[in-house]
Amino acid sequence: MIQDVQKLLDAYLAWLKDKTQLRQVDDWVEITTPYLDRNNDYLQIYARKENGSYVLTDDGQTIGDLEQTGCKLNSPKRQDLLKMTLNGFGVQLQDQRLEVHASPDKFALRKHNLVQAMLAVNDMFYLSVPMVASLFYEDVVAWLDVHDIRYTPKVKFTGKTGYDHLFDFVIPKSRRQPERIIQTINRPNRDTAQAVAFSWIDTKEVRPPDSKAYAFLNDLENPISTTVLDALRNYDVNPVKWSEREQIREELAA
Numbered sequence: 001m002i003q004d005v006q007k008l009l010d011a012y013l014a015w016l017k018d019k020t021q022l023r024q025v026d027d028w029v030e031i032t033t034p035y036l037d038r039n040n041d042y043l044q045i046y047a048r049k050e051n052g053s054y055v056l057t058d059d060g061q062t063i064g065d066l067e068q069t070g071c072k073l074n075s076p077k078r079q080d081l082l083k084m085t086l087n088g089f090g091v092q093l094q095d096q097r098l099e100v101h102a103s104p105d106k107f108a109l110r111k112h113n114l115v116q117a118m119l120a121v122n123d124m125f126y127l128s129v130p131m132v133a134s135l136f137y138e139d140v141v142a143w144l145d146v147h148d149i150r151y152t153p154k155v156k157f158t159g160k161t162g163y164d165h166l167f168d169f170v171i172p173k174s175r176r177q178p179e180r181i182i183q184t185i186n187r188p189n190r191d192t193a194q195a196v197a198f199s200w201i202d203t204k205e206v207r208p209p210d211s212k213a214y215a216f217l218n219d220l221e222n223p224i225s226t227t228v229l230d231a232l233r234n235y236d237v238n239p240v241k242w243s244e245r246e247q248i249r250e251e252l253a254a
Helices: 002-018 061-068 076-089 104-125 136-146 190-206 226-234 242-253
Strands: 021-025 028-036 042-050 053-057 092-094 097-102 152-158 164-171 180-185 212-217 237-241
Touching (some): 002 028, 042 104, 053 104, 076 092, 076 164, 097 104, 136 180, 152 190, 164 190, 180 242, 190 226, 212 242, 226 237, 237 242
Antiparallel strands (some): 021 028, 028 042, 053 097, 152 164
16 A cells, blocks of 8 residues: 555656746746646746745735635635635745745745645635635535534644645544545646645555545536546545535534
């Protein structure tokens, strides 16, 4: 089993390296990653050397793009959720820019954290209909609360590779069920599924051997492709369509 997981990790890291491109822009280096945003454009971050270390930033693209499409983050509740998410990745908010500082030996880790934060913020806050009253994450919180499912929100684990991974909820072990780790995916697609899958396969080696991972998938407006479902299952993540959430209620509440 360890050898299988190692092969998956190696393949993922090789893909990440091969698909990353660099370009000089004045005194910044533009880093184009293989991850796609909601517009199917590759996520880009910018790095600059500063006093012997590096500044990495998204140049305000993540939040700026959300606000341009009508998803405002100015309510206290959404600001708190934004800060909690960014804090989990160690990412700072400077004006509208997501930003991290990295020493040379921590560059890869900080870059990973920034990209994961961009994906998390984009997925969590993007609303296809700007007037939708609540976020998918908030819907999941409300469902867990109404069914008395105990959980700890926004838990960060360091995986086998040394990368940090932030999960939305962790349900502790009980007498009947092992530890259960839940990630919400508001926009289920190849990239969001792959990000969750990598987080889990990197993390599962440092968690109790019987721990389970679940991905709650928002299927209220669009159907979930079999490609996404199969990708999650292949990496030992249990996909849960939001429309079918009652099927696992007892399993999570136990």
